[in-house]
Amino acid sequence: MSRTTATATRTLTFSQAIRQALHEEMERDDRVFVWGEDVAVYGGIYGATAGLLDRFGPRRVIDTPVSETMIVGAAVGAAITGLRPVAELQSSGYFGIAMDELYHKVARWRYMHGGVFTVPLVIRLPEGAKGAGPEHDVSPEALFLSASGAYVVIPSDPADALGLLKSSIRDDNPVLFFEHAGLYAHRGEVPSGDHLVPLGKAAVKRKGSDVTVIAWSRMVGESLRAAEQLAAEGTDVEVVDPRGLRPLDIDTILESVAKTGRVVIAHEAPKTGGAGGEIAAIIAEEALEYLESPIIRVASADVPIPQSRYLQQFLIPTAASVIEAVGRLD
Amino acid sequence: MAGLLCTDPGRRRGAGPEDSAVRCWVATNRVKTMTAIDSTKLLELYESMVTMKLWDQTALRLLQEGRVLAGYHSGRGQEAIPAGGVAPLRRDDYLMYAHRGFGYTIAKGMSMVAMFGDLMANTAGATGGLGAGIPHFADPELGILGQGGTLGSCFGIATGAAFSAKYRGTDQVVVCFFGDGTANRGAFHESVNAAAAWRLPVVWICENNGYAVSVPASDSIAGRIVDRAIGYGIPGVRIDGMDVTEVYRATCEAVARARAGEGPTLIEAMCHRFRGHYEGDPQVYRTPDETERLRALDPITNLADRLVAEGVVTEEQLAELASRVQRKVDQAVEEAASAPMPGPERLYEGLYV
Numbered sequence: 001m002s003r004t005t006a007t008a009t010r011t012l013t014f015s016q017a018i019r020q021a022l023h024e025e026m027e028r029d030d031r032v033f034v035w036g037e038d039v040a041v042y043g044g045i046y047g048a049t050a051g052l053l054d055r056f057g058p059r060r061v062i063d064t065p066v067s068e069t070m071i072v073g074a075a076v077g078a079a080i081t082g083l084r085p086v087a088e089l090q091s092s093g094y095f096g097i098a099m100d101e102l103y104h105k106v107a108r109w110r111y112m113h114g115g116v117f118t119v120p121l122v123i124r125l126p127e128g129a130k131g132a133g134p135e136h137d138v139s140p141e142a143l144f145l146s147a148s149g150a151y152v153v154i155p156s157d158p159a160d161a162l163g164l165l166k167s168s169i170r171d172d173n174p175v176l177f178f179e180h181a182g183l184y185a186h187r188g189e190v191p192s193g194d195h196l197v198p199l200g201k202a203a204v205k206r207k208g209s210d211v212t213v214i215a216w217s218r219m220v221g222e223s224l225r226a227a228e229q230l231a232a233e234g235t236d237v238e239v240v241d242p243r244g245l246r247p248l249d250i251d252t253i254l255e256s257v258a259k260t261g262r263v264v265i266a267h268e269a270p271k272t273g274g275a276g277g278e279i280a281a282i283i284a285e286e287a288l289e290y291l292e293s294p295i296i297r298v299a300s301a302d303v304p305i306p307q308s309r310y311l312q313q314f315l316i317p318t319a320a321s322v323i324e325a326v327g328r329l330d
Numbered sequence: 331m332a333g334l335l336c337t338d339p340g341r342r343r344g345a346g347p348e349d350s351a352v353r354c355w356v357a358t359n360r361v362k363t364m365t366a367i368d369s370t371k372l373l374e375l376y377e378s379m380v381t382m383k384l385w386d387q388t389a390l391r392l393l394q395e396g397r398v399l400a401g402y403h404s405g406r407g408q409e410a411i412p413a414g415g416v417a418p419l420r421r422d423d424y425l426m427y428a429h430r431g432f433g434y435t436i437a438k439g440m441s442m443v444a445m446f447g448d449l450m451a452n453t454a455g456a457t458g459g460l461g462a463g464i465p466h467f468a469d470p471e472l473g474i475l476g477q478g479g480t481l482g483s484c485f486g487i488a489t490g491a492a493f494s495a496k497y498r499g500t501d502q503v504v505v506c507f508f509g510d511g512t513a514n515r516g517a518f519h520e521s522v523n524a525a526a527a528w529r530l531p532v533v534w535i536c537e538n539n540g541y542a543v544s545v546p547a548s549d550s551i552a553g554r555i556v557d558r559a560i561g562y563g564i565p566g567v568r569i570d571g572m573d574v575t576e577v578y579r580a581t582c583e584a585v586a587r588a589r590a591g592e593g594p595t596l597i598e599a600m601c602h603r604f605r606g607h608y609e610g611d612p613q614v615y616r617t618p619d620e621t622e623r624l625r626a627l628d629p630i631t632n633l634a635d636r637l638v639a640e641g642v643v644t645e646e647q648l649a650e651l652a653s654r655v656q657r658k659v660d661q662a663v664e665e666a667a668s669a670p671m672p673g674p675e676r677l678y679e680g681l682y683v
Contacts, residue, residue: 033497059497065527067520073486074493074521080475081424081494100480100517105487113468113476114457115680149681172683 008192015184017158018048018124021165022086024194026056029084032169035062036071036088036124045090046126046184068094072101072123076109079121079174086169092125092178093136095143106174107149118172122165128180128218128268129316133307139217139269141178141245145278151175153199153244156220158188160243163197171199178244180218180268200247204256208238211326212256214279215266216241219298219317223266226322235326245275253279254287261292264325268316271299293330298322367575369642375417375574376637379409379630380652382433384659385442389432389449392663393609399451400464405431407572407604408537410629412437412507414577415535415599418585419505424473424491426484428507428537429464430603438472442662452669458679459672473502482515484508489521492530492594503588504532505581511542513555522596526562529593533584536596537571539603544615556598564594571599572629602627 012020026032034049040063043050053061064071068089075085089095095102102123110117129137144152153168153175155161161179168175205220206227215223220241227237240256242249257263263283265276276297283295298321306312367375386406392398405412412433416425419438427434432445440456444467447454451461456469468476475491478484488506495502512518513536525532536555540547559566565587569576577599584595602624606613613621637643643651 065520065524067524069517070486070489070520070524073483073517074490074524077475077487077490077492078494078497079490080470080487081491083494083497085490100478100483101486104480105478105483109476109478109487110683111681112457112460112466112479114455114460114466116456116468116470117476118683 009189010192011187012158012162012190013184014155014158014161014179014186014188015046015048017162017188017190018165018179019050019052020190021162021169022049022052023055025166025169026052026060031082031084032086033060033062033078033083034086034088035064035075037064037066037090039063039088044088046181048124048179048184049088068097069101072098073105075121075123076101076105076119079119080109080117084169085121086124087121088124088126090126091132091136092127092140093138095125095140102144102150102176103147106176107144107147111149119174120172122168122175122177125176125178126181127178128182129305129312130181131307131309131312134304137305139178139180139267141176142269142273142275142278144176145245145275148246149174150246151199151244152178152246154178154216155243156183156205156215156217156241158186159190159195160197160203160241162190163195164199164243166194167196167199170196175199178217182218183221186221197243199244200249202240202242202249202252204238204252205241206237206239208236208260210236210260211262211264211329212238212240212253212260213264213266213322213326214240214242214253215322216243218268219266219322222317222319223322225319226326229319229323230326237326242279248279250282250286253283257283257287258290261290262329263291263295264298264322264329265295266298266317266322266325268300270302271297272302274299296325296328298325367578371578372575372633372637372642375413375578376630376633377651377655378413378417378437379574379633381436381655381659382409382412382431383630384652384656385433385436386431388659388663390609392446392449397667398449399461401608401610402449403430403464403608404603404605405433407624407628408539408601409433410574410577411535411537411571411599411601414574415505415507415581415597417578418582419473419503422473422500423502423585424475424488424495424504426475426488426491426504426506427477428484428509428512429477429481430509430537432465434507435465435467435469435474438474440467440469440472440474442659443665444469446663446666447669450666452666452671454666454669459676481508481512482517484512485515485517485521488532488534489525489530492525492532493528495531496528501589502531503585505535505585506532507535507537509542510536510538510540510547510551510555511545514542514550522558522562522594525594526564529591531588531591532594533581533588534594534596535581536598537601538598539601541603541607541615543607546615554598556596559596562594562596564596566596566598568598568600571601572627572632574629574633604628
């Protein structure tokens with residue numbers, strides 16, 4: 001699934017993998033630049049852009065004003081005039097400040113002008129629960145399901161963070177790139193060399209025959225832990241990570257569903273309006289005859305996310321939530 | 331450009347108090363006339379405005395005939411701003427145009443056939459049939475970067491294009507047109523601030539026609555738009571937007587500054603729209619008397635009078651010019667009209683690369 005020019009691996013954190021991707025792509029292509037709030041001198045509040053200023057200088061690594069509308073809108077302006085911006089919104093919770101730009105400009109500028117432009121940009125959107133409160137801790141990827149024209153890419157481990165970000169930067173379509181803030185410190189094996197992961201290709205993170213768990217972002221790791229425990233109890237779980245919502249690799253999902261006949265969809269966003277509903281609908285439309293049990297969604301409850309980490313533990317889904325859901329399948 | 335920083339402006343003439351519905355602005359201390367305008371340039375600017383006016387009349391006719399499948403925001407009365415504001419640009423300079431009339435893109439050299447095609451929503455259009463009426467056409471070869479329907483999105487894109495020009499080490503300049511209503515969108519602040527902080531080559535041209543759709547500027551704008559330049563530490567100038575020579579001079583100087591790496595300028599061009607915000611606008615917010623009085627301020631007839639009075643041209647030559655332009659417009663309509671409508675497959679083309 002991933003293309004590498006060498007077989008050796010190294011261990012990187014998720015954050016280091018993002019930084020590595022930026023470094024490699026900026027090294028490769030002078031049109032690539034990085035901007036956002038605190039991304040230059042400070043190196044990004046999650047350290048994902050640390051060291052880039054020293055290496056590439058202030059022309060290509062730019063601290064912006066606190067102006068999300070401008071950050072995204074001007075990235076579109078730069079992209080349609082020959083550059084390849086990688087803009088960071090400090091929190092995906094700021095989507096609302098830049099929503100016109102994200103939804104109408106990033107996604108539609110090419111289409112509505114008759115396809116005369118390409119909009120080759122990446123907007124990096126740190127998401128997910130981390131104890132920062134109801135406005136910062138959101139996972140708003142499903143809001144962009146209807147923003148046709150923009151890709152929605154979501155890595156779940158350091159190797160995918162590296163390979164998907166590199167592919168996103170090289171792609172001529174605009175990419176909304178969601179990074180779970182709770183994953184930044186996670187370590188993982190990453191292939192050496194020019195590691196590219198194709199966009200729109202799901203990863204079967206664990207092969208199994210009894211149940212398909214479709215999960216993305218932080219819930220992939222939780223689902224893999226659940227699968228280990230369930231395996232010990234005799235249930236063989238397949239974990240499919242779509243690696244984003246658009247392009248959506250429906251084939252890999254349906255193939256797995258046809259094999260197992262049982263589906264759990266796990267994401268951190270609240271259940272109502274979450275992308276699990278869309279994927280469940282696709283499965284119902286395309287593969288109902290394979291289902292031996294109703295589809296179960298594992299998600300946050302439909303309440304705002306409290307800032308208190310103590311309360312968050314009762315809200316945010318974990319491996320235990322996946323195990324409980326698998327137990328409820330027929 | 332000593333003294334250009336927020337030069338004082340405008341004093342009203344003959345139309346009552348400041349909050350009167352009719353605003354007739356005349357700049358008292360005009361921009362310094364460092365830019366010479368010879369008679370050839372004057373005639374070019376005149377022809378540009380005549381083209382816009384005849385285009386507009388033709389668009390209105392097509393609308394009446396039911397051949398335009400969407401609304402249209404007439405640019406009648408405001409021709410001096412696109413004519414004088416686009417003429418100083420090079421082919422490779424960038425244009426963010428406003429929604430009123432098609433004058434900006436006409437002046438930048440866009441194909442009239444493509445624009446009429448977009449009006450008629452057929453495949454001759456630059457968008458290949460996605461039209462219509464309120465344009466989203468673009469031409470990267472001419473630096474025409476398109477337009478957002480959610481007005482105000484021009485600001486961020488202009489800042490980004492100006493950043494791009496500087497990043498790539500070119501001396502390209504961006505000119506961004508917007509109305510007084512759009513100036514109140516938050517994107518204005520974010521984008522003008524960033525462009526000023528980074529000394530980007532962009533010229534912001536506000537067309538203040540006194541109304542945001544129906545709401546008078548006096549009810550919705552605190553202070554003067556031009557004075558916002560002080561806050562951003564950039565030159566700002568308020569000019570008579572009904573006088574194409576004034577628009578041309580102010581823009582030439584702002585473009586020269588931008589090209590020289592001296593950063594942005596804010597130009598507030600005071601003007602009047604002769605028709606409603608859109609065709610069919612009942613204009614309950616102003617009196618027929620007001621629209622009637624505006625006719626005396628027509629930037630095209632006023633320049634024509636001046637050209638004749640100064641002996642630059644004769645009435646006959648102006649009439650010839652108008653018929654020549656009308657023929658060009660008519661030919662474009664005819665060519666555009668012969669194109670077929672798109673099929674349903676058009677919906678699915680061009681969304682992704």
